[in-house]
Amino acid sequence: MYIDENGAADAELKVTVEDEEYTADVTFDLDQDGVNDSAVVETDDGGHLAFTDTNGDGDADLMSTFDKDGNLLSQARFEENSGEWIAVDPNDSQQEKTNSTSKQAIVVETDDGERNVGQATEDTDGDGKADTVVVRDDDGDTWLFTDKNGDGKADVATEITRSGEVTMSEHRGDDWVEVEHGHIEADGRYVTDSKSGILDDSDDWLEEERFDGVVRIDSTTGQWISPN
Numbered sequence: 001m002y003i004d005e006n007g008a009a010d011a012e013l014k015v016t017v018e019d020e021e022y023t024a025d026v027t028f029d030l031d032q033d034g035v036n037d038s039a040v041v042e043t044d045d046g047g048h049l050a051f052t053d054t055n056g057d058g059d060a061d062l063m064s065t066f067d068k069d070g071n072l073l074s075q076a077r078f079e080e081n082s083g084e085w086i087a088v089d090p091n092d093s094q095q096e097k098t099n100s101t102s103k104q105a106i107v108v109e110t111d112d113g114e115r116n117v118g119q120a121t122e123d124t125d126g127d128g129k130a131d132t133v134v135v136r137d138d139d140g141d142t143w144l145f146t147d148k149n150g151d152g153k154a155d156v157a158t159e160i161t162r163s164g165e166v167t168m169s170e171h172r173g174d175d176w177v178e179v180e181h182g183h184i185e186a187d188g189r190y191v192t193d194s195k196s197g198i199l200d201d202s203d204d205w206l207e208e209e210r211f212d213g214v215v216r217i218d219s220t221t222g223q224w225i226s227p228n
Contacts, residue, residue: 013039015051015060019083024051030064038064047073055121058136064090106133106147108154109171117145117154166190 011026024039030052031037038052039060046068051060063085065073076085107114120130124146132146133154141161145154157176159167164184169176182192 011036012058013051013053013060014058015039016078016083017085026053030062056118056133056135057142104130104147104150104152106145106154107152108145108157109174109176114153117143120147160184 013024013026015022015024024041026036026039028038028040028050029036030050031054037054038050041049041051043049043065048066048070050064050066052062052064053060054062059078061078063076063078065075067073072090074087075090076087078084079086105119106117108117117133117135120133122132122134122144123130124132125148129150131148131150132144135143135145137143139162141159144156144158144160146156146158147153148155153171155171157169157171159165159169166180166182166184167178168180169178171177179195180192181194182190184190
């Protein structure tokens with residue numbers, strides 16, 4: 001299989017096919033939201049394969065097959081556990097695409113001003129609305145930005161480094177305050193190393209509780225889950 005990397009591109013996308021990883025230019029907007037999200041490959045019959053990153057992590061997780069006239073023929077989802085592309089009903093994907101148009105973009109307050117990190121894709125409080133954006137930075141670390149109150153601004157930031165260090169911070173006023181630090185052990189379990197506190201007006205330390213609305217690691221399974 002060959003991936004066409006010609007043409008202007010907004011970003012690069014990692015595509016896994018038969019245990020082989022390829023890097024392709026993102027040149028196509030599959031969900032028509034104005035932002036390119038897919039790499040396109042021409043097939044021998046004149047059709048195309050579109051590999052799409054639907055969750056913004058830089059890896060292709062949806063493969064769409066189109067005929068030479070641009071008609072959608074089939075779709076498949078990439079399963080990380082098995083490393084296989086599994087066929088799905090295109091109608092389900094179309095419904096998912098329709099639902100995604102109502103997902104809210106989340107803005108993060110930084111020292112350099114506000115930064116739009118993309119649309120929320122994860123529902124961490126179980127209310128049926130996506131509230132968390134999952135992104136990967138240049139160092140390969142994963143960030144989860146959660147909007148707890150629905151105002152479009154991140155209230156909680158969780159950093160997961162490539163080495164398994166986990167830092168959770170909450171936005172208070174103009175500052176990000178670290179509230180918990182932990183790590184992921186070799187067996188996938190999350191272990192809390194420390195919790196932070198803040199001083200109130202009487203100079204007494206207030207112990208931080210685990211705040212709602214952020215994806216957490218199940219201590220038994222090692223899976224990221226909603227706390228609710």
